[in-house]
Amino acid sequence: MSSERLIYLPLGGAGEIGMNAYVYGYGAPGEERLILVDIGVAFPDMDGTPGVDLILPDTTWLEENADRLEAVFITHAHEDHVGAVAHSYEALGAPIFARAFTANIARRKMAEYGYPDDTVTTASPWPEQVTVGPFKVGFLPISHSIPESAALVIDTPAGRVIHSGDFKLDPTPLVGEAFDPELWAEVSKGGVRALICDSTNVFSPNPGRSELEVGPNIEALVGAATGMVVATTFASNVARVKTLAEAGHRAGRSIVLLGRAMRRMIEAAVETGVLVDFPTVISAEDAQDMPRQNLMLIVTGSQGERRAASAQLARGKYNGLELQEGDLFLFSSKTIPGNEKGVIRIINAFSEKGVDVVDDSTGLYHVSGHANRPDLERMHAIVKPQMLIPMHGEHRHLREHARVAEAGGLQSAVVVNGMMMDLTGNAPTVAAYIETGRTYLDGSVQIGALDGVVRDRIRMALNGHVMVSVILDEDDEPLGEPWCEIMGLAETGSSRTPLAEILEEDLSQFMGRAGDKTLTDDDALEEGLRRIVRQTTQNEIGKKPEVTVVISRLG
Amino acid sequence: MSSERLIYLPLGGAGEIGMNAYVYGYGAPGEERLILVDIGVAFPDMDGTPGVDLILPDTTWLEENADRLEAVFITHAHEDHVGAVAHSYEALGAPIFARAFTANIARRKMAEYGYPDDTVTTASPWPEQVTVGPFKVGFLPISHSIPESAALVIDTPAGRVIHSGDFKLDPTPLVGEAFDPELWAEVSKGGVRALICDSTNVFSPNPGRSELEVGPNIEALVGAATGMVVATTFASNVARVKTLAEAGHRAGRSIVLLGRAMRRMIEAAVETGVLVDFPTVISAEDAQDMPRQNLMLIVTGSQGERRAASAQLARGKYNGLELQEGDLFLFSSKTIPGNEKGVIRIINAFSEKGVDVVDDSTGLYHVSGHANRPDLERMHAIVKPQMLIPMHGEHRHLREHARVAEAGGLQSAVVVNGMMMDLTGNAPTVAAYIETGRTYLDGSVQIGALDGVVRDRIRMALNGHVMVSVILDEDDEPLGEPWCEIMGLAETGSSRTPLAEILEEDLSQFMGRAGDKTLTDDDALEEGLRRIVRQTTQNEIGKKPEVTVVISRLG
Numbered sequence A, B: 001m002s003s004e005r006l007i008y009l010p011l012g013g014a015g016e017i018g019m020n021a022y023v024y025g026y027g028a029p030g031e032e033r034l035i036l037v038d039i040g041v042a043f044p045d046m047d048g049t050p051g052v053d054l055i056l057p058d059t060t061w062l063e064e065n066a067d068r069l070e071a072v073f074i075t076h077a078h079e080d081h082v083g084a085v086a087h088s089y090e091a092l093g094a095p096i097f098a099r100a101f102t103a104n105i106a107r108r109k110m111a112e113y114g115y116p117d118d119t120v121t122t123a124s125p126w127p128e129q130v131t132v133g134p135f136k137v138g139f140l141p142i143s144h145s146i147p148e149s150a151a152l153v154i155d156t157p158a159g160r161v162i163h164s165g166d167f168k169l170d171p172t173p174l175v176g177e178a179f180d181p182e183l184w185a186e187v188s189k190g191g192v193r194a195l196i197c198d199s200t201n202v203f204s205p206n207p208g209r210s211e212l213e214v215g216p217n218i219e220a221l222v223g224a225a226t227g228m229v230v231a232t233t234f235a236s237n238v239a240r241v242k243t244l245a246e247a248g249h250r251a252g253r254s255i256v257l258l259g260r261a262m263r264r265m266i267e268a269a270v271e272t273g274v275l276v277d278f279p280t281v282i283s284a285e286d287a288q289d290m291p292r293q294n295l296m297l298i299v300t301g302s303q304g305e306r307r308a309a310s311a312q313l314a315r316g317k318y319n320g321l322e323l324q325e326g327d328l329f330l331f332s333s334k335t336i337p338g339n340e341k342g343v344i345r346i347i348n349a350f351s352e353k354g355v356d357v358v359d360d361s362t363g364l365y366h367v368s369g370h371a372n373r374p375d376l377e378r379m380h381a382i383v384k385p386q387m388l389i390p391m392h393g394e395h396r397h398l399r400e401h402a403r404v405a406e407a408g409g410l411q412s413a414v415v416v417n418g419m420m421m422d423l424t425g426n427a428p429t430v431a432a433y434i435e436t437g438r439t440y441l442d443g444s445v446q447i448g449a450l451d452g453v454v455r456d457r458i459r460m461a462l463n464g465h466v467m468v469s470v471i472l473d474e475d476d477e478p479l480g481e482p483w484c485e486i487m488g489l490a491e492t493g494s495s496r497t498p499l500a501e502i503l504e505e506d507l508s509q510f511m512g513r514a515g516d517k518t519l520t521d522d523d524a525l526e527e528g529l530r531r532i533v534r535q536t537t538q539n540e541i542g543k544k545p546e547v548t549v550v551i552s553r554l555g
Helices: A060-064 A100-112 A181-188 A211-224 A238-250 A260-271 A309-315 A340-353 A373-383 A395-407 A453-463 A499-513 A522-541 B060-064 B100-112 B181-188 B211-224 B238-250 B260-271 B309-315 B340-353 B373-383 B395-407 B453-463 B499-513 B522-541
Strands: A005-012 A021-027 A033-037 A054-057 A069-073 A096-098 A120-122 A130-132 A135-141 A150-156 A159-163 A192-198 A229-232 A254-258 A295-299 A328-331 A356-358 A385-391 A419-422 A429-433 A438-442 A445-448 A465-472 A483-487 A546-553 B005-012 B021-027 B033-037 B054-057 B069-073 B096-098 B120-122 B129-132 B135-141 B150-156 B159-163 B192-198 B229-232 B254-258 B295-299 B328-331 B356-358 B385-391 B419-422 B429-433 B438-442 B445-448 B465-472 B483-487 B546-553
Touching: A005 A060, A005 A159, A005 A192, A021 A150, A021 A159, A033 A135, A069 A130, A069 A135, A096 A100, A100 A120, A100 A260, A135 A181, A181 A373, A192 A373, A211 A229, A211 A238, A211 A328, A229 A309, A238 A254, A238 A260, A238 A295, A254 A260, A295 A309, A309 A340, A340 A356, A340 B395, A373 A385, A373 A395, A385 A395, A395 B340, A438 A453, A453 A546, A453 B453, A453 B483, A465 A499, A465 A522, A465 B465, A465 B546, A483 A499, A483 B453, A483 B546, A499 A522, A522 A546, A546 B465, A546 B483, B005 B060, B005 B159, B005 B192, B021 B150, B021 B159, B033 B135, B069 B129, B069 B135, B096 B100, B100 B120, B100 B260, B135 B181, B181 B373, B192 B373, B211 B229, B211 B238, B211 B328, B229 B309, B238 B254, B238 B260, B238 B295, B254 B260, B295 B309, B309 B340, B340 B356, B373 B385, B373 B395, B385 B395, B438 B453, B453 B546, B465 B499, B465 B522, B483 B499, B499 B522, B522 B546
Parallel strands: A033 A069, A069 A096, A096 A120, A159 A192, A192 A385, A229 A295, A229 A328, A254 A295, A328 A356, A465 A546, B033 B069, B069 B096, B096 B120, B159 B192, B192 B385, B229 B295, B229 B328, B254 B295, B328 B356, B465 B546
Antiparallel strands: A005 A021, A005 A419, A021 A033, A054 A438, A130 A135, A135 A150, A150 A159, A419 A429, A438 A445, A465 A483, B005 B021, B005 B419, B021 B033, B054 B438, B129 B135, B135 B150, B150 B159, B419 B429, B438 B445, B465 B483
8 A cells, every 4th residue: 555646747727827727646656546626728819829719738648547537626617727627528528526606607618518417516515525536525615706716625545635726815705705714724733735725926925905895995986986887807706796786786876797708607606696685787778778877887808808898898889888988997807917908908999988997006996816925824824734836827936836835844846737746755756747738729629739730820920821823734844824822911022013923923934944853743843832932022022921832733 | 471380290109109200390281391200110919910020100191291391300219219210211301310329329220221321410419409491409308218318399480399208307317317307497488389298107106216226226136146147128228237237247247248239229328428337248258158156147138029138048048148046037127018928938937947037026126217197297397388298108198198287287188190280379279180000011011001911911820721722624614623721720620531631522512513604703713612611611620711712724
């Protein structure tokens, strides 16, 4: 039995913020029984992943070991934790466990892919535990910016591990359970081998603020508004949506929820009983007949997403509603790095309409859902784990969190995706390196990040594209003239003659000069044509385009 | 004479931060003699302008009226003010005036395009004035984050106008002239018709801080460092570069400048005498033989630019130098919105190497070069203009700045690119709307932002590209099979057969079915083939690609 071990292997989320996927295992090396904690997505951008729909963790290793996988546990319903639950189900085939609200959201995702509700099992919170293989897993409530977030208490023959999930230490989260330090101390008092811990806000030096704090500020702002009020936040931040709705309600405004995610989240929260006493909501249609000073819209799109409600309102009418001079738009949210341009675009569009925009620069209208550095230190002190493994962070976050842990006397290690750690000893040690990466959901198919598909798209976007078609007859002699189509390139350059014409002329000369050896060899011919296209285009317009050559041979 | 008027027309920089270009005119309507203040660039990004090299203001209106253009005045040497000076010279053909340091930089740009040094005239600072047409223009020194920034005092028959340029109110800027409130009051005391004023930091509520403040902080940080120290800032911030170099020098370190812009800016500052007593600099080559604790590198790339020195050091060796565990990297800079991802990428790469990164989150190591709201109010109070026109800002900045001005009792207006304002009356009024926009430098040619070239590139990046080639014989009958080449699309989809094969099969069937009416009509045939490609690709992989069809007819 002494050869059995406890392993931890992040496949996503360690070394990045997004697409969380953490494997725990227990057993003889190579035969450990496994559980997966979270299976999330990350979001694409034009910079590195143009045209991609979603980014998923590469779970190849887990698929190859699917026979050892006992179950999947979802800590909470944020997309970076639950978003890939349906996409990965066929390949992993393991039962899924989550608390009621999270399970509700997960089942909606499963249903979209045609899977029945019973693929997801609703788990009760701690002290209940789910037994799978050598593991007993309990959902320990913790406050976060979404209802029913849970840490996982994972009991193994090698001791207790706590996987924090995303969390903050909020005594008054408004919706969902408050952080309960006594309960956490109680759970930890028998000794915790390892705390695998959220690192997102490790660089924030002050203690985190409670969700309760923003209420009065929002109420004062909405109370003083004279036109229509529109507020945006993450739809999943049900407590914030409630705070916003109540502020509107108290100011005598009817509440309208705009955006699919907004309505779906509130529906899930009501269905599962986590949200009660939500003010009455009216439809966008009914709102059109009401005086604008009696309306409060709560809308999706806090990150400036082009197709969300906020961006559509910035551009014009949405669901028959339109903002105008004197209205107020509130970002009750923080802009995630990388989304600044989209958010600023919206603010400027509203500015052109004369709408007053209030953002979080004052700190009055938003609080973070993650534990700041002093909160992390407090959590370390409550749990007193033998080792602290930072997760849910970019490399800089993990490194800093490990430093904080070590400064507090804990064993720690910077563990990034693909590092299989043995947690059985006194300190974490590397057991193996597993290949990990990213998979792209692109349209309806999954492609590997290194397949070259997206790389080709980026190249076309940077360099433009020239297509060349040549035809050769039965005797390998050119038939007619080469034909060029250009896409994404200037039509004329230094010669002031259409680029396509100049290319065709140069290609035609090349074909005329080319000997049998070139004309009979597709590769040589293609290479020759490509070289001409790139050279001529460089001379004409100073760019070296991507080139596709089609050689048609008759007979 | 009463029909003559004073006009102001921003062609770039009003409604955006970047590519500044402001026209002033005086004379009978439609016959005003003109001057241009600044001719800058903006920088492209993957989001909206993939593959573009530079974004220039569309100066079509000015080119059409080039015979009325007396001169171009450059306020300072930042790229968004001087960057397009060479690209626009041929079309505008007007003499260029600037102070010595700015002129030095401008001449370097002109030389790259083959223009002689005398295209740029060095102007002395206020109280000297350059007389061009009905204008007398003086360069009034003002502090900013680059040496010899100047406001322009533009005297016209309709009174004095002050164009602030970019500025802050710094009593101790270290390099270049301090802000001199007495001089400004003196210049303004005869009455100022209009102050056209920088709006960048109007949302910053506290008074701006002096360049002097960062010195001791940087000195403390560098003094305590034990490994190699690397610092990045904008190369043009010569005062900061000097502060960094002096901190290194005092800590017994030899200074190395890395990056072309860094060396060029320091060279220009020394040549023009604005920089004196700069510590001795050693070459990267010599630095390789020195103990790392005796080195301080000052490098380009504060915005995370992929090809700049900081990004190259993050990836590995640069000029033979490489960072390692225990070294320190300092961002003595602010990240411009939109550049966050690039900067964070670098921080994480250094984190992986064990390099400690210090950024500006504490506010200790950087101060802004722009006037904050209280500074703007102070400037308004010193100049006491009849009207205040906000410039150098996005719409939100201009609107807020106009509010601040109006709250202070000044006439104001939100004037964006293309609005020709008549400043002759008591308040600014709109005289005309001029078409403006952006021009892209793409390779070696300029293309219009609305030409569709970049739009096509974005579409290829989002949707992928399929190229189809079909051949028809003398009788308009298909010859051989249709041929497909795909680029930027998954190779296989739902049928598990290569997409290209499936496309060719479907296209072949279509050609077989197609009647004479389609086969003899290129447009109909192309449309039919395109439809099949999009349908089949949608079915197979869930994407609708861009399609290029080449139809070759023999005989």
